[in-house]
Amino acid sequence: MSRRNIQLDEQNKLRHFITVEGLKRQMLVDILDTAENFLGLGARKTKKVPLLRGKTVANLFFEPSTRTRSTFELAAQRLSADILSMDIKTSATSKGESLLDMLQNLEAMGVDMFVVRHGSSGAARFIAEHVAPHVSVINAGDGCHSHPTQGMLDMFTIRKEKGEFAPLTVAIVGDILHSRVARSQIHALTTLGVTEVRVVAPRTLIPADVATLGVHVHHEMESGIKNADVIIMLRLQKERMQGGFLPSEAEYFKRYGLSEARLKLAKPDVTVMHPGPINRGVEIASNVADGEHSVILQQVTNGIAIRMAVMSMTLGRPEIEMGEPK
Amino acid sequence: MSRRNIQLDEQNKLRHFITVEGLKRQMLVDILDTAENFLGLGARKTKKVPLLRGKTVANLFFEPSTRTRSTFELAAQRLSADILSMDIKTSATSKGESLLDMLQNLEAMGVDMFVVRHGSSGAARFIAEHVAPHVSVINAGDGCHSHPTQGMLDMFTIRKEKGEFAPLTVAIVGDILHSRVARSQIHALTTLGVTEVRVVAPRTLIPADVATLGVHVHHEMESGIKNADVIIMLRLQKERMQGGFLPSEAEYFKRYGLSEARLKLAKPDVTVMHPGPINRGVEIASNVADGEHSVILQQVTNGIAIRMAVMSMTLGRPEIEMGEPK
Amino acid sequence: MSRRNIQLDEQNKLRHFITVEGLKRQMLVDILDTAENFLGLGARKTKKVPLLRGKTVANLFFEPSTRTRSTFELAAQRLSADILSMDIKTSATSKGESLLDMLQNLEAMGVDMFVVRHGSSGAARFIAEHVAPHVSVINAGDGCHSHPTQGMLDMFTIRKEKGEFAPLTVAIVGDILHSRVARSQIHALTTLGVTEVRVVAPRTLIPADVATLGVHVHHEMESGIKNADVIIMLRLQKERMQGGFLPSEAEYFKRYGLSEARLKLAKPDVTVMHPGPINRGVEIASNVADGEHSVILQQVTNGIAIRMAVMSMTLGRPEIEMGEPK
Numbered sequence: 001m002s003r004r005n006i007q008l009d010e011q012n013k014l015r016h017f018i019t020v021e022g023l024k025r026q027m028l029v030d031i032l033d034t035a036e037n038f039l040g041l042g043a044r045k046t047k048k049v050p051l052l053r054g055k056t057v058a059n060l061f062f063e064p065s066t067r068t069r070s071t072f073e074l075a076a077q078r079l080s081a082d083i084l085s086m087d088i089k090t091s092a093t094s095k096g097e098s099l100l101d102m103l104q105n106l107e108a109m110g111v112d113m114f115v116v117r118h119g120s121s122g123a124a125r126f127i128a129e130h131v132a133p134h135v136s137v138i139n140a141g142d143g144c145h146s147h148p149t150q151g152m153l154d155m156f157t158i159r160k161e162k163g164e165f166a167p168l169t170v171a172i173v174g175d176i177l178h179s180r181v182a183r184s185q186i187h188a189l190t191t192l193g194v195t196e197v198r199v200v201a202p203r204t205l206i207p208a209d210v211a212t213l214g215v216h217v218h219h220e221m222e223s224g225i226k227n228a229d230v231i232i233m234l235r236l237q238k239e240r241m242q243g244g245f246l247p248s249e250a251e252y253f254k255r256y257g258l259s260e261a262r263l264k265l266a267k268p269d270v271t272v273m274h275p276g277p278i279n280r281g282v283e284i285a286s287n288v289a290d291g292e293h294s295v296i297l298q299q300v301t302n303g304i305a306i307r308m309a310v311m312s313m314t315l316g317r318p319e320i321e322m323g324e325p326k
Numbered sequence: 327m328s329r330r331n332i333q334l335d336e337q338n339k340l341r342h343f344i345t346v347e348g349l350k351r352q353m354l355v356d357i358l359d360t361a362e363n364f365l366g367l368g369a370r371k372t373k374k375v376p377l378l379r380g381k382t383v384a385n386l387f388f389e390p391s392t393r394t395r396s397t398f399e400l401a402a403q404r405l406s407a408d409i410l411s412m413d414i415k416t417s418a419t420s421k422g423e424s425l426l427d428m429l430q431n432l433e434a435m436g437v438d439m440f441v442v443r444h445g446s447s448g449a450a451r452f453i454a455e456h457v458a459p460h461v462s463v464i465n466a467g468d469g470c471h472s473h474p475t476q477g478m479l480d481m482f483t484i485r486k487e488k489g490e491f492a493p494l495t496v497a498i499v500g501d502i503l504h505s506r507v508a509r510s511q512i513h514a515l516t517t518l519g520v521t522e523v524r525v526v527a528p529r530t531l532i533p534a535d536v537a538t539l540g541v542h543v544h545h546e547m548e549s550g551i552k553n554a555d556v557i558i559m560l561r562l563q564k565e566r567m568q569g570g571f572l573p574s575e576a577e578y579f580k581r582y583g584l585s586e587a588r589l590k591l592a593k594p595d596v597t598v599m600h601p602g603p604i605n606r607g608v609e610i611a612s613n614v615a616d617g618e619h620s621v622i623l624q625q626v627t628n629g630i631a632i633r634m635a636v637m638s639m640t641l642g643r644p645e646i647e648m649g650e651p652k
Numbered sequence: 653m654s655r656r657n658i659q660l661d662e663q664n665k666l667r668h669f670i671t672v673e674g675l676k677r678q679m680l681v682d683i684l685d686t687a688e689n690f691l692g693l694g695a696r697k698t699k700k701v702p703l704l705r706g707k708t709v710a711n712l713f714f715e716p717s718t719r720t721r722s723t724f725e726l727a728a729q730r731l732s733a734d735i736l737s738m739d740i741k742t743s744a745t746s747k748g749e750s751l752l753d754m755l756q757n758l759e760a761m762g763v764d765m766f767v768v769r770h771g772s773s774g775a776a777r778f779i780a781e782h783v784a785p786h787v788s789v790i791n792a793g794d795g796c797h798s799h800p801t802q803g804m805l806d807m808f809t810i811r812k813e814k815g816e817f818a819p820l821t822v823a824i825v826g827d828i829l830h831s832r833v834a835r836s837q838i839h840a841l842t843t844l845g846v847t848e849v850r851v852v853a854p855r856t857l858i859p860a861d862v863a864t865l866g867v868h869v870h871h872e873m874e875s876g877i878k879n880a881d882v883i884i885m886l887r888l889q890k891e892r893m894q895g896g897f898l899p900s901e902a903e904y905f906k907r908y909g910l911s912e913a914r915l916k917l918a919k920p921d922v923t924v925m926h927p928g929p930i931n932r933g934v935e936i937a938s939n940v941a942d943g944e945h946s947v948i949l950q951q952v953t954n955g956i957a958i959r960m961a962v963m964s965m966t967l968g969r970p971e972i973e974m975g976e977p978k
Contacts, residue, residue: 042436046380048408054698056726067431070410074382074435077408082700082729084722101929105719108952109726110694277427300434368762372706374734393757396736400708400761403734603753626760 006128013317016128016137017310019146020187028191032156034309035302041078042304051312052081058111059085060127061140062118067276068140068150071300072115075307081315084111100130107132113315114138121145121180136314138307144178150275151184153306155192157299158230161271165192171218171225171266173200173256174234174283175246177207181275182234186213200224200256202246221256228266232273233258236283249282258284263293271295332454339643342454342463343636345472346513354517358482360635361628367404368630377638378407384437385411386453387466388444393602394466394476397626398441401633407641410437426456433458439641440464447471447506462640464633470504476601477510479632481518483625484556487597491518497544497551497592499526499582500560500609501572503533507601508560512539526550526582528572547582554592558599559584562609575608584610589619597621658780665969668780668789669962671798672839680843684808686961687954693730694956703964704733710763711737712779713792714770719929720792720802723952724767727959733967736763752782759784765967766790773797773832788966790959796830801962802927803836805955807844809947810882812954813923817844823870823877823918825852825908826886826935827898829859833927834886838865852876852908854898873908880918884925885910888935901934910936915945923947 005022009015014027041047057076061069069085076083084106103114113136116124121143128137141147155165162168170189176182176199189197190213197215199206210217218224225231236252246252253259263270272284272293280286289296331348335341340353367373383402387395395411402409410432429440439462442450447469454463467473481491488494496515502508502525515523516539523541525532536543544550551557562578572578579585589596598610598619606612615622657674661667666679693699709728713721721737728735736758755766765788768776773795780789793799807817814820822841828834828851841849842865849867851858862869870876877883888904898904905911915922924936924945932938941948 044380047382047436048380054696054700054730056699056729066412070412070432071435074408074410077382078380078436082726084726086718086722098932104949105928105952106722108949109723109956110699110730110953276431280424297430297434300431301436304435370706373708373762374706392738396738396758397761400734400736403708404706404762602757606750623756623760626757627762630761 006125009317011317014310014313015317016124016139017148017314018124018128018137018139020148020151020184020191021146023191025191025193028152028155028188031152031306031309031313032159034313035152035156035305038078038305038308038312039302041308042301047078048080049078050080052076052079052315054082055112055315056082056084056110057113057115057311058106059083060088060114060116060118061086062088062116062123063141065117065141068117071303072138072140072307075304075311076115078304079308079312081113081311084109099127103127103130107135111135113311115140117141119143138310138314141180143180144183145180146184147180148184149303149307149310150181151188152310153299153303154181154185154232154273154275155188156302156306157273157295158271160298160302161295162229165189165194168194168229169196169198169227170194170230170232171198171200171228172232172234173221173224173258175205175237176201176210176234177205178237179234183213185232186215190214198224198228202255204246221262222265225258225262226265228270230271230273231258231263231266232275233278233284235275235277236279238279238282249279253282253285257282258288260285260288260291263288263291269293273299276300332451335643337643340636340639341643342450342465343474343640344450344454344463344465346474346477346510346517347472349517351517351519354478354481354514357478357632357635357639358485360639361478361482361631364404364631364634364638365628367634368627374404374406376406377642378402378405380408381405381438381641382408382410382436383439383441383637384432385409386414386440386442386444387412388414388442388449389467391443391467394443397629398464398466398633401630401637402441404630405634405638407439407637410435425453429453429456433461437461439637441466443467445469464636464640467506469506470509471506472510473506474510475629475633475636476507477514478636479625479629480507480511480558480599480601481514482628482632483599483621484597486624486628487621488555491515491520494520494555495522495524495553496520496556496558497524497526497554498558498560499547499550499584501531501563502527502536502560503531504563505560509539511558512541516540524550524554528581530572547588548591551584551588551592551596554596556597556599557584557589557592558601559604559610561601561603562605564605564608575605579608579611583608584614586611586614586617589614589617595619599625602626658777661969663969666962666965667969668776668791669800669966670777670780670789670791672800672803672836672843673798675843677843677845680804680807680840683804683958683961683965684811686965687804687808687957690730690957690960690964691954693960694953699730700732701730702732704728704731704967706734707731707764707967708734708736708762709765709767709963710758711735712740712766712768712770713738714740714768714775715793717769717793720769723955724790724792724959727956727963728767730956731960731964733765733963736761751779755779755782759787763787765963767792769793771795790962790966793832795832796835797832798836799832800836801955801959802833803840804962805951805958806833806837806884806925806927807840808954808958809925809951810923812950813947814881817841817846820846820881821848821850821879822846822882822884823850823852823880824884824886825873825876825910827857827889828853828862828886829857830889831886834884835865837884838867842866850876850880854907856898873914874917877910877914878917880922882923882925883910883915883918884927885930885936887927887929888931890931890934901931905934905937909934910940912937912940912943915940915943921945925951928952
């Protein structure tokens with residue numbers, strides 16, 4: 001028997017959500033189906049259900065992220081959870097408390113879930129390996145490794161647009177090397193069985209292990225997006241320019257930006273996606289971002305539904321046993 | 327037919343609350359009457375109603391303001407809304423995201439209302455012009471333009487003290503030129519039909535368009551507050567001193583401060599108001615601020631009721647149609 | 653008749669919780685018994701009761717404290733209170749508003765309880781002396797004076813471990829001089845009638861009035877913890893080193909650190925406590941902190957229950973009369 005996936009409990013239900021990698025197709029489909037229910041909720045007048053009432057969710061954001069943090073906060077509020085938001089810079093870690101001591105203290109306060117954003121790859125997994133049995137961990141982005149709720153909200157958006165994954169060709173364009181979003185998307189797309197996943201980037205921004213990911217590599221935008229059903233543009237991290245990975249913004253747009261002219265190379269009903277926030281005129285032209293093929297804002301809406309789905313799936317398991325006080 | 331007021335919906339109900347200017351007398355009375363109900367709530371043991379349960383209110387404070395922000399947060403909590411408080415300096419705008427992109431993203435997250443404080447006049451209106459049909463905007467102060475909930479809480483306070491507006495003479499004393507509070511008060515007092523509105527300030531602090539506001543201008547405190555039923559003292563913005571608009575604090579108090587001696591010039595039952603926070607001994611003597619004529623703390627209490635009123639009136643409209651998810 | 657204890661109301665029920673000093677034994681027992689109920693709640697799936705629904709709790713933290721603040725926030729959320737967290741540095745006090753004006757304004761907004769952390773001894777009492785009759789104040793730590801909820805959670809922990817107070821010998825080790833925690837513990841232990849309270853510290857860290865506290869003073873660790881039933885290690889404030897109060901960290905551990913070897917001097921079933929966050933290897937060895945005698949994490953869990961107890965006892969009194977709006 002293979003080593004148990006840390007993300008699953010004894011009944012193979014989702015306990016943590018650290019990475020898409022290693023999860024079975026059916027689990028991903030379950031997440032998408034659960035999110036479908038929550039999407040309908042967002043359109044009702046009362047966007048609130050009592051599923052996590054009396055549970056406590058702690059946001060541990062070691063890296064600032066207004067957007068991701070806001071969506072997790074809203075998801076938790078709409079599930080009726082209590083929320084503890086920790087400003088890590090001002091917390092006791094500055095008094096020399098170790099991360100593990102901080103986690104144990106928060107658990108002792110009755111925290112049921114940690115939503116973790118961290119600059120180091122593997123941080124969320126490390127935390128998941130050390131929490132008490134009834135506590136769940138959601139990875140809200142760790143270094144260059146994984147951003148699984150972003151990956152799944154993108155799958156959700158694709159399914160809503162296209163219905164099926166099998167026939168699709170999906171092109172991911174941009175800084176693949178440093179993108180936790182791209183890694184999560186690639187694992188999800190492969191698991192869900194799309195025909196072809198392409199990554200499109202200059203040689204300096206393609207990871208060395210790209211061959212193991214089961215994707216097709218393109219260095220030219222034109223071949224990369226040709227006949228694509230879905231184009232996912234990544235956000236250009238401007239700080240990469242200084243690193244010599246990239247030419248100027250104007251040069252980048254000329255080679256890899258998604259313009260209206262280039263968009264014609266893709267399928268006529270191509271779907272254009274971007275995790276946001278967008279750099280208008282850098283990786284994507286404004287009229288493409290706002291155009292009829294773009295589903296960028298739907299991605300944001302879907303992100304709330306996906307986060308509610310994984311939060312309720314992990315914390316709502318009937319078999320959770322609470323720690324008894326001594 | 328005249329151009330529709332952006333603040334009203336198709337049924338002429340309040341959709342946004344950006345400015346008192348242009349609203350009809352009956353609308354202002356409706357706001358005051360609604361606030362009356364919420365004031366009673368504040369005195370009950372359980373200061374909470376489910377009117378906005380499942381709605382999401384986003385606080386967008388581009389200017390810091392603990393007091394106004396706290397009152398809006400409390401008002402939203404007591405209406406059972408979910409609250410998203412954005413620290414704008416640390417938000418994605420620092421990643422170069424435009425204001426409109428940020429708004430669209432927040433709408434895509436299911437935000438139903440923006441409470442906006444901004445240093446630029448017109449900011450709240452600009453936002454109101456760009457939000458989705460089911461979203462409401464409340465102006466929590468924009469530049470020198472308008473602070474309509476402050477204006478209305480002052481009207482509420484006056485009505486509770488005096489019963490009727492028609493017979494009143496109201497004097498507003500201080501930096502009229504830079505005061506969004508004064509502008510909102512003047513529009514409200516005029517619309518509600520008080521006999522006489524006076525503004526009392528040195529020439530440097532009177533706006534050039536004062537004649538169009540329908541007020542009487544006084545440069546001397548003595549004539550300005552003589553026989554007044556209500557005196558509203560404005561907060562002295564100390565940073566104006568550097569601008570050459572004003573002499574020293576001591577000199578200001580000597581000419582325009584509200585002392586006990588001067589208060590005798592007004593009607594015997596004069597009501598003394600101030601939007602807070604007060605500068606004791608600068609624009610108002612301590613014993614006047616704490617004295618029997620002062621209703622400064624009642625203004626604060628009334629502010630919660632007024633904010634609950636406009637939040638519930640704008641978001642609680644039965645005809646709101648939610649955006650349907652794609 | 654003696655002067656009324658400011659912490660009690662007319663019916664001798666707990667109105668404020670400022671200090672353990674001066675409270676009768678039965679009141680301390682009532683707090684412990686009430687906390688017992690809330691501890692069970694923390695183990696349930698839904699850690700929430702509606703006891704303070706519709707009440708507003710304002711956190712006034714003039715000193716930063718992530719841990720204490722988090723426990724009060726969680727306690728208030730689990731009692732269903734609304735919470736207003738004030739960042740005092742960015743609040744209106746920076747506009748020159750006095751503390752009393754700020755308090756009066758918050759009361760006017762309908763705040764029912766202030767949870768106060770302040771660097772000056774006496775701050776919480778000062779605030780309690782100035783609030784309206786229906787408002788309660790909880791001291792979350794004032795200078796070197798008192799930290800009564802910490803003291804009571806420690807008593808709660810001791811009672812759960814030992815059952816009875818009367819037969820116990822309790823040793824408190826560390827910087828007694830600057831410790832508000834130690835003062836609260838000493839008053840509580842004495843009131844609850846333990847056999848012997850010892851304080852163990854270098855001469856420089858013993859308060860001058862120690863004789864009046866009814867404790868035994870030890871300057872050597874070995875005699876101090878000999879045959880103790882409970883050892884409470886205090887956190888070493890590293891900034892004291894600069895003050896000349898203390899030698900190096902290594903030297904401190906050598907003289908006053910709790911190592912496994914030293915632990916053998918105490919009773920075989922000794923309970924080891926620490927208010928946290930711990931400095932591993934400074935005042936306590938890692939294996940002792942994590943060892944079988946340690947109840948450090950239970951103290952954290954118990955802290956939520958104690959805070960829920962005092963919040964519900966003070967705010968839940970049936971005889972509270974609300975201020976009526978004018």
